[in-house]
Amino acid sequence: MKPPLISIVLPVFFVSDVTALEAEVSLGPRPAFLVADMNESPLKEKLETCLNNKPEKSNFSIGHRGAALMFPEHTKESYMAAVQMGAGIVECDVTFTKDKVLVCRHSQNDLHTTTDVLAHPELAKKCSVPFTPANPQKGEKAKVECRTSDFTLAEFKQLSGKMDGANAMATTPEAYMKGTPDWRTELYGSKGTLMTHAESIQLFKSLGVKMTPELKAPKVDMPFDGYSQQDYAQALIDEYKKAGVKGDDVYLQSFNIDDVKYWIDAEPDFGKQAVYLDSRMYKNKTWRASLEDMQALKALGVGFIAPPMFALVTLNQDDQIVPSEYATFAKEAGLEVITWTFERSGPLSGGGGWYYQSVNKAINNDGDAFVLLDVLARNVGVVGVFSDWPATTTFYANCMGLK
Incomplete structure (x- = not known):
């Protein structure tokens, strides 16, 4: 095997030529590091053959809050880093200010x-x-x-x-303010540029990527100064319309099924790709997936469902990672599945933590991240993965021919 070709992720906020940024995807050293850390397996051998490949943008790779592993989340710098690492879709979590302007933040508080x-x-x-x-x-x-x-x-x-x-x-x-986890970095952590939702739309348009805004649950009582939940959900759509963005380029998200139903009914061009973020399995410990439930969501017009990674996988009797009942029911009902969040955990030597909780027993090194990603892609059949460091997901997608 040839020595791996390592491309360097430059400080992208110094790149002024947007066209050049869109044309050149660079993955940096992390994918090769993770491949080297894998246990010997056919998957490792396959990934090794791709280390010299020229990287390309992929819609399978979704920038979660941008590239939040190393850049301040929901900042211009984080978004640009995600795009440079090949994310074909980038997320702006949406909330609102006192004067009801939509801005990109993971939570209102x-x-x-x-x-x-x-x-x-x-x-x-x-x-x-x-x-x-x-x-x-x-x-x-x-x-x-x-x-x-x-x-x-x-x-x-x-x-x-x-x-x-x-x-x-x-x-x-x-x-x-000094509380960054020690497995992240402060290297790019100062003076991140905050953005309105409308500004994020213009940035993503200029970079040639699709968009996945999440309507965050308000922390204030609604209506807020006369601003209702439906006003809020509609305002999100209106900013895309004003910017001339088509529904095919937007994947709306919400944990609130009523938001999703509103978009499906009121704005079908956008609602057809609305994503129901599913938190039921950790909000209610007694909840269990069923085919009937998944079929009911499909009957409402829901096309995409997005649970956390652990909900889609389990271990078989040989402690191998396999699709869960949830994953099987979702696919049987005809739902497209997206999941979150890859590369959001610290070192995986201790089992991977919250995002890996259903398969902790099978996780003992950082390279096992690719093992899980492979099951999610090939066996579960997810169509996209949110990642805090999109280079890793882009590398896998490129290697496996996922566009």
């Missing part, structure tokens, strides 16, 4: 962990729960909650994105 809001004292005073120091002697954690709805768009735009994390036992705002 995460500004205290994903931005530098606490470094702006005058703005920090406006948080729903202003910072209260921890009391280490009593074991009491710091308290703070900052919502997008606490700020106008002009105020929101004064903030910078940072790596998601917090030191819950901090006694100062400065210390609180």
Whole structure:
């Protein structure tokens, strides 16, 4: 085998030629690192043959919050990094500001962990729960909650994105902001550019990728100042229409089945690709998948369903990873399946954690990520995988001919 050709992921926010960025996909060293870490197997041999291949964009590879393993999530820099790593679809989680402008944030109330809001004292005073120091002697954690709805768009735009994390036992705002997990990095973690949803649309159009916005559950009571849940769901669609984006290029998402039904009924051109994000298996420990349930979703017009990875796999009697009943029922009902979130865990030597919980026993090294991905792609038949580091998913998709 030839030595692996390693392409370097450049700091993409310095790239000014968007056309060149779209044309050149670079994967960096991580795919080769993971392949080298795999146990010997036919899958490893197959992936090794692809290490010298020229990478190409793939819709199987979905940028989860951009490229959040190393870049501040939902920032321009994170999005551009995801595209450079070959993500054919990129996600903007959507919530709204005090003046009802749609912006890209994973949650309406995460500004205290994903931005530098606490470094702006005058703005920090406006948080729903202003910072209260921890009391280490009593074991009491710091308290703070900052919502997008606490700020106008002009105020929101004064903030910078940072790596998601917090030191819950901090006694100062400065210390609180320093809580990035040690398996991520602060190398690209300062001054991330926050974006409105409309700005993300224009960026993704210019980069030639499809879009998957998630309508986040409001943390404020709805209606909010006269703004209803349906107003919110419709506003999302309206921004795509205004930008001239066709429904075929958008995969709307929501954990709220009522949002999905609204889009299917009110905006069928967009609703036909709406994705129902399924959290039932971890929100309700007694819930069990059934064919009847999946058929009922299909009858509503739902075309895509997206559970976490662990819901789609289980172990057989030989401790091999195989499709779960959930996966079998979803495919039998004719639902297309997407899953989340690849490359969001730390080192996998301890079993992989939450995202791998149904197959922990079979996971003992970082290379096993490819074993799971292969089962999801070939045996479950997922059509897309959200990833915090899309280069890895792009590499697999390219190697297996997944467009």
